[in-house]
Amino acid sequence: MIDDLFSIEKYAYRTSPIHRLDARVKLLLTLAVIIAAVAVPYSPKVIDLAVVFFLFFAALWAVSQLPVQVYAQRLVLILPFGIFLIIFQIFVKNRYYDIFHPIVSLPFGIEIYAESVEFASILFAKFIVCISFIILLSSTTRMQDLVEASGRLGLPKEFTLPLGMMIRYLFVFAEMFLKIRSALETRCFDPLDRRLPYRYRLLQIGYTIGMIFVRSYEQGERTYTSMLCRGYGNDSGMHLRRRPLHLREAAFLACSILFIVTVTIVIYLAP
Amino acid sequence: MHLIETRNLSYVYRGSVAALSNVNFIAERASRIAVIGANGAGKSTLFKHFNGILKPTSGEVLIRGEAVTRENIREIRKSVGLVFQNPDDQIFSPTVEQDIAFGPMNLGLDEETVAHRVDAALSLLGIEHLRERVPHHLSGGEKKRVAIAGVLAMEPQVLVLDEPTAGLDPQGVASLVEFVNTLPQKYGMTVIFSTHHVELVPEIADSVYVMDQGEIVAQGSVAEIFVKDDLLARTRLDVPVIPKLLRSLRDDGVDVEMAYTFGDARRALTDAYERRR
Amino acid sequence: MHLIETRNLSYVYRGSVAALSNVNFIAERASRIAVIGANGAGKSTLFKHFNGILKPTSGEVLIRGEAVTRENIREIRKSVGLVFQNPDDQIFSPTVEQDIAFGPMNLGLDEETVAHRVDAALSLLGIEHLRERVPHHLSGGEKKRVAIAGVLAMEPQVLVLDEPTAGLDPQGVASLVEFVNTLPQKYGMTVIFSTHHVELVPEIADSVYVMDQGEIVAQGSVAEIFVKDDLLARTRLDVPVIPKLLRSLRDDGVDVEMAYTFGDARRALTDAYERRR
Amino acid sequence: MHIPDAFIPFPQAIVYWVIALIFIALALRWARRSMGEERVPLVAVLAAGIFAIQALNIPIPWGTSGHMVGAALAAIVLGSPYAGVFVLTLVLLVQGFIFGDGGITVMGANIINMGVVGGFVGFYGYQAVSRLIGNMYVAAFVAGWASLFISAVLCAVELAIAGTFPLDLGLLFMGGYHAIIGVIEGGITAIALYLITSARPDILERPQGVTG
Numbered sequence A: 001m002i003d004d005l006f007s008i009e010k011y012a013y014r015t016s017p018i019h020r021l022d023a024r025v026k027l028l029l030t031l032a033v034i035i036a037a038v039a040v041p042y043s044p045k046v047i048d049l050a051v052v053f054f055l056f057f058a059a060l061w062a063v064s065q066l067p068v069q070v071y072a073q074r075l076v077l078i079l080p081f082g083i084f085l086i087i088f089q090i091f092v093k094n095r096y097y098d099i100f101h102p103i104v105s106l107p108f109g110i111e112i113y114a115e116s117v118e119f120a121s122i123l124f125a126k127f128i129v130c131i132s133f134i135i136l137l138s139s140t141t142r143m144q145d146l147v148e149a150s151g152r153l154g155l156p157k158e159f160t161l162p163l164g165m166m167i168r169y170l171f172v173f174a175e176m177f178l179k180i181r182s183a184l185e186t187r188c189f190d191p192l193d194r195r196l197p198y199r200y201r202l203l204q205i206g207y208t209i210g211m212i213f214v215r216s217y218e219q220g221e222r223t224y225t226s227m228l229c230r231g232y233g234n235d236s237g238m239h240l241r242r243r244p245l246h247l248r249e250a251a252f253l254a255c256s257i258l259f260i261v262t263v264t265i266v267i268y269l270a271p
Numbered sequence B, C: 001m002h003l004i005e006t007r008n009l010s011y012v013y014r015g016s017v018a019a020l021s022n023v024n025f026i027a028e029r030a031s032r033i034a035v036i037g038a039n040g041a042g043k044s045t046l047f048k049h050f051n052g053i054l055k056p057t058s059g060e061v062l063i064r065g066e067a068v069t070r071e072n073i074r075e076i077r078k079s080v081g082l083v084f085q086n087p088d089d090q091i092f093s094p095t096v097e098q099d100i101a102f103g104p105m106n107l108g109l110d111e112e113t114v115a116h117r118v119d120a121a122l123s124l125l126g127i128e129h130l131r132e133r134v135p136h137h138l139s140g141g142e143k144k145r146v147a148i149a150g151v152l153a154m155e156p157q158v159l160v161l162d163e164p165t166a167g168l169d170p171q172g173v174a175s176l177v178e179f180v181n182t183l184p185q186k187y188g189m190t191v192i193f194s195t196h197h198v199e200l201v202p203e204i205a206d207s208v209y210v211m212d213q214g215e216i217v218a219q220g221s222v223a224e225i226f227v228k229d230d231l232l233a234r235t236r237l238d239v240p241v242i243p244k245l246l247r248s249l250r251d252d253g254v255d256v257e258m259a260y261t262f263g264d265a266r267r268a269l270t271d272a273y274e275r276r277r
Numbered sequence D: 001m002h003i004p005d006a007f008i009p010f011p012q013a014i015v016y017w018v019i020a021l022i023f024i025a026l027a028l029r030w031a032r033r034s035m036g037e038e039r040v041p042l043v044a045v046l047a048a049g050i051f052a053i054q055a056l057n058i059p060i061p062w063g064t065s066g067h068m069v070g071a072a073l074a075a076i077v078l079g080s081p082y083a084g085v086f087v088l089t090l091v092l093l094v095q096g097f098i099f100g101d102g103g104i105t106v107m108g109a110n111i112i113n114m115g116v117v118g119g120f121v122g123f124y125g126y127q128a129v130s131r132l133i134g135n136m137y138v139a140a141f142v143a144g145w146a147s148l149f150i151s152a153v154l155c156a157v158e159l160a161i162a163g164t165f166p167l168d169l170g171l172l173f174m175g176g177y178h179a180i181i182g183v184i185e186g187g188i189t190a191i192a193l194y195l196i197t198s199a200r201p202d203i204l205e206r207p208q209g210v211t212g
Helices: A001-013 A023-039 A045-063 A068-089 A114-140 A143-152 A157-186 A200-228 A245-271 B045-048 B072-078 B096-106 B111-124 B140-152 B170-187 B199-204 B222-226 B230-232 B240-250 B262-275 C043-050 C073-079 C096-106 C111-123 C140-152 C170-187 C200-204 C222-226 C229-234 C241-251 C262-276 D010-032 D040-054 D072-079 D081-099 D107-133 D137-161 D168-200
Strands: A103-104 A111-113 B006-015 B016-026 B032-036 B058-063 B080-083 B157-161 B188-197 B207-212 B215-222 C005-011 C017-027 C032-036 C058-063 C081-083 C158-161 C189-197 C207-212 C215-221
Touching: A001 A068, A001 A114, A023 A045, A023 A114, A023 A143, A023 A245, A023 B080, A023 D010, A045 A114, A045 C222, A068 A114, A068 B072, A103 A114, A111 A114, A111 B207, A114 A143, A114 D081, A143 A157, A143 B240, A143 D081, A143 D168, A157 A200, A157 D040, A157 D081, A200 B080, A200 D040, A200 D072, A200 D168, A245 C262, B006 B045, B016 B215, B032 B045, B032 B199, B045 B058, B045 B188, B045 C222, B058 D168, B072 B080, B080 B140, B080 D081, B096 B199, B111 B140, B140 B157, B140 B170, B157 B170, B170 B188, B170 B199, B170 C207, B170 C222, B188 B199, B199 B222, B199 C140, B207 B230, B215 B222, B222 B230, B230 D137, B240 C241, B240 C262, B262 C241, B262 D168, C017 C043, C017 C215, C032 C043, C032 C200, C043 C058, C043 C081, C043 C158, C043 C189, C073 C081, C081 C140, C096 C111, C096 C140, C111 C140, C140 C158, C140 C170, C158 C170, C170 C189, C170 C200, C200 C222, C207 C222, C207 C229, C215 C222, C222 C229, C241 C262, D010 D040, D010 D081, D010 D107, D010 D137, D040 D072, D040 D081, D072 D081, D072 D137, D072 D168, D107 D137, D137 D168
Parallel strands: B032 B188, B032 B207, B080 B157, B157 B188, C032 C189, C032 C207, C081 C158, C158 C189
Antiparallel strands: A103 A111, B006 B016, B006 B058, B207 B215, C005 C017, C005 C058, C207 C215
């Protein structure tokens, strides 16, 4: 995941109209889509809604000028657990339907039901919309801007300060992690190398993890001390320069949210 | 009344290791003081007493004549700014601007003043262009400047730098030295720094404290300290090359004046050569 | 056939930053090579190609004439030992002994051989007394030795040290230099190290590569490199004080021979003054 | 085990968020005034460290690789279940918003499963077993194992309540898988604890009367 950290950051540093958009707008837009997609009850209508949202996403992605492969690569990394849950659906009955019609019968009495396939598709549609918008958000918004945006949107300083620190040290420790990994490789250690006894490998990994823990703990101690030197106290927080939304940004946000809400209601109420 | 004074300061670490014993240290206004000593000599521990991060096990620390108390600790941390050796210990915010604003924010200043302080610190260090940057994209030298800016934004009277040149390359060292030297002249600030990079001391300090195993073993001007070869060797320090070379030449019978900086040595040696004509 | 050779080695970092371009580097048996350059010049990146931690974006890396492949990578990592700048990145075990045994264990050696290797490495570095200690509690200089012992226990032919003197105090530097100098003489090992502590180079290297912005901008013996003031300045490095002083004196009309180490300079200057009598 | 968005209906997800927020508030209170010392910076930095720890590949006997969760380890070393809650909340926020690992609406449930269960089961499991048998490493092993296993069981239950995965199969697959993976989490928790104890014995909050 740490290697992805740097590639995600690389794309977030590009520029495009979407990249330049205030992080608050992107954050609220993403939350609106996800909440809409999740909140609509499970029914085949979800698929229509998901198609509309996905087209919206695709349009935004196009404006962001990021390669499609970037989206595809990130999607592949995120999918597995969700896909596992989704594929399973087709073999089991769920409580959202009353009658199930088997369409395929497999050995051992395993059956695939038409309704379950439909339900799996609904889950899949919602799932894809949600993660697509998250991928869009994090590929076009720098992490520090996300933290600032959440602060400007009213997330209390009790949360923005530690969140900002976590983001900062994520990169410090990512560099450390890469060095440690190189140091292990230099001395011919590979956790997945089957020539070495399993217990030995586990032991070395445990030590390495213990060491990373100690080093992060000690980093925390030193950082805390340095913060005290600069007057840290219970009322400390993150400094946020006041930054009003441009009229165009506000208008874009308002239109988008209106669009999301309208589409959701219209599709949900449609017969 | 001295700006900083320690009287018989002793500090015992984790209940057993004597980190400082009987340290008497004085810093005056607008002075430049080097504290030299090998690793583990107690330099950082001493510095952490200057703004109340550590409390003496025995003895006293007086800042402008006052002992450090719960009431004045914020005031003291404002006036004695401590810059850590590793900027990663000190830069904890996701952007440079936020980091520099942290100290002024804690002083309870209003938003406009904070913004003004940040601008002033950025421009003082010549790093306006780094404002929006994230710390992990900066070079070592740039990080060092951000760390110093974060402390200077609190407008301290004393800047205490722990091994400021550690990890910098020669150019980074040179530009840092130049910057630090402007502080006492232009702003009347006192600068205290530790180093085991002894070559630097003549360029950057007026007076020197030598520490060894938690004690101050010598104190004086650069000229006074750098004649004491045996003392420096005993405390596991190098004598800077320039005075060492000149002293050996004098020992060899060459009639040359002592010098401590590069320029002085060049002049002294040329003069000596001329005189022989 | 060279021990290490890179041919037009280029490396692009995270898909966009050119970290190395067209590097041609050669290391022979039992040689002592310094790679100098400012922070970010590409020294560490180059070193990580010597044992296959990084793979060239273009160009070749040949170790004893062979390119690095999946099949020979263990053999190459065994023969080219890399010591990291920060020992904490390299030492994870609960005791010094276990840490030094880590490399040999990973080579699949039997217990007796591992024990023998550990003893040998401990004694080579003079740290037998640290055997049972917890690495985390050691001083910087001790940790450095443990890190080197951990690599030497794999019995490499080449020892590659990234900024070996970083964070050490003068005494630590001196004793490390002394130790490293024994390796080529006694064991025929090749030592390659990076540093921006240029003063050290004459003491510890026969040949020097100068790197700047991912390129090798000069290469030659110590004497050849250290006359190129402008080059060193351009690559943001210092000229060591001794040659710099002697050259200024020669410019001032003092008839003195060039020298690079302290002893030579002392002799050259005394001679020059004698001649004037 | 990171539940993605859409697998828990919105109203239920809100309930989990409310429960999680209560624990987050308690964790924040702990971090701000436990033992007279402010721990917010320490725990925030440690969260980044746990993220790095989670990045390390750990071999699983039958071939693939897994990774640590680390909530139990944090809770054991820092001596409070809230350390686990605090650390995992920060980690899950970053994973959810930056990496898309774990959903946003369901983040409350994920915080409960990994942070709250990891912290509480890890910490109290460790305390209980330590007192019972007096060996902190065995206790850490059991606590690490149990924290992961119970997290997985809870995850299965939540999905069953959501109607997106049947309970019996969920318990069988997720419970079963994590019962085995938990052995590795427990083992590494114990080994890491051993190393931490040797490097920094002073940072460890030891239960009374327990020896290594």
